[in-house]
Amino acid sequence: MNIRKLEDLLKKVKLGNISLDKAISELKSLPFQDLGFTRIDHHRSLRKGFPEVIWGEGKTSTQIISIMKQLKIKGQNILITRLEEKKAGAIKRVFPKSRYSPRSRVLTYLTHSVKFEGKGTILVLTAGTTDIPVAEEAAITAEIMGNRVETLFDVGVAGIHRLLHERQRLEAARVLIVVAGMEGALPSVVGGLVDRPVIAVPTSVGYGTSFGGITALLAMLNSCASGVAVVNIDNGFGAGYMASLINRM
Numbered sequence: 084m085n086i087r088k089l090e091d092l093l094k095k096v097k098l099g100n101i102s103l104d105k106a107i108s109e110l111k112s113l114p115f116q117d118l119g120f121t122r123i124d125h126h127r128s129l130r131k132g133f134p135e136v137i138w139g140e141g142k143t144s145t146q147i148i149s150i151m152k153q154l155k156i157k158g159q160n161i162l163i164t165r166l167e168e169k170k171a172g173a174i175k176r177v178f179p180k181s182r183y184s185p186r187s188r189v190l191t192y193l194t195h196s197v198k199f200e201g202k203g204t205i206l207v208l209t210a211g212t213t214d215i216p217v218a219e220e221a222a223i224t225a226e227i228m229g230n231r232v233e234t235l236f237d238v239g240v241a242g243i244h245r246l247l248h249e250r251q252r253l254e255a256a257r258v259l260i261v262v263a264g265m266e267g268a269l270p271s272v273v274g275g276l277v278d279r280p281v282i283a284v285p286t287s288v289g290y291g292t293s294f295g296g297i298t299a300l301l302a303m304l305n306s307c308a309s310g311v312a313v314v315n316i317d318n319g320f321g322a323g324y325m326a327s328l329i330n331r332m
Contacts, residue, residue: 087195088158089129116153120146125157132331133228134159136320139166139188144173151178151192161192162227164220164320187219187319191227201230201330203257205323208246208273210239210263213288217319218262221284224323225260230330240268253277258326262319264288267299274308280329282322283313 095101114126128134134157137150147163147170154161161181166174171183171190181192205225209218215236222232233256238246246253246269253259253276261270262284270283283306285299292298296316303313314321 118149118153121150123150123153125153125159128159133324133327134161137161137163139163139170139190144170148174148177155192155194158194160194160197160227161190162224163190164188164224166190184219184223187216187223189220189223191223193227197227197229199229199231201225201228201257201327202332203330204231204233204255205258205260205326205330206233206235206252206256207260208235208238208262208269210237210261210265210269211288212237214262214264214286217284217286217317218260220319221260221262221323221326222319224320225327225330228324228327230327238269239263239265240272243272246272250276258282258329260284260319260322260326262286262322263303264296264299265290265293267302270303270311270313271306271308274306274311277310279310280326281308281311282326283311284319284322285313285316287317 092106096103096106116123116125124135134154137147151161166188168185174190175181178192181190183190207218207222209215222234225232235249235252238249256279258280259273260282261273263269264286265288267285270281274281283303285296285303287296300316
């Protein structure tokens with residue numbers, strides 16, 4: 084249950100438009116609802132400002148649909164990450180208004196319009212084109228959490244002039260998410276150019292000695308630029324969520 088729906092419920096009780104028993108019945112599923120295979124944390128949006136996010140891998144489409152139905156009843160906007168296209172097809176048959184991005188494997192479903200609460204723009208950059216799926220996961224996450232998001236793709240250090248050409252956009256953003264694989268150098272460069280928080284996202288893109296993104300991760304953790312924080316390999320969702328929290332402050 085989100086704050087908006089809780090406030091509406093309490094107003095109805097106050098005005099006598101709903102009985103106390105009915106209100107108590109609706110509140111009984113707080114703070115969580117046990118479906119047997121999962122326990123949905125309906126209280127999370129009240130605690131953290133955003134509802135529980137569904138991890139798509141390892142769940143059947145039937146399980147995901149069951150969770151979505153309960154989140155919809157509670158008036159929650161829904162975000163699913165790491166969702167295979169076949170499962171997304173099954174979900175869209177039940178939730179035809181849902182939106183799926185095959186590139187990032189993210190599905191969203193809105194029960195109400197997103198309210199923009201971020202104070203500025205979140206800019207998501209990638210070093211290369213192959214990093215876009217992770218960047219898109221970050222962008223969609225930040226958008227559904229109520230932020231204005233812009234993207235800037237393929238501005239890696241192999242052609243640094245491409246990044247410097249966009250200097251004004253870098254400086255205009257309130258938070259920057261920088262996604263890179265290979266040697267993971269781009270966040271350090273961006274961190275040395277701006278006075279805003281930089282969230283670095285290492286990706287598993289690269290040749291053998293990239294070790295599935297570990298090389299980029301270690302490079303970002305050892306950045307000499309101030310103001311650079313690092314999330315896990317390929318964790319676009321984590322970067323988008325953190326950027327949203329910063330942008331609300």
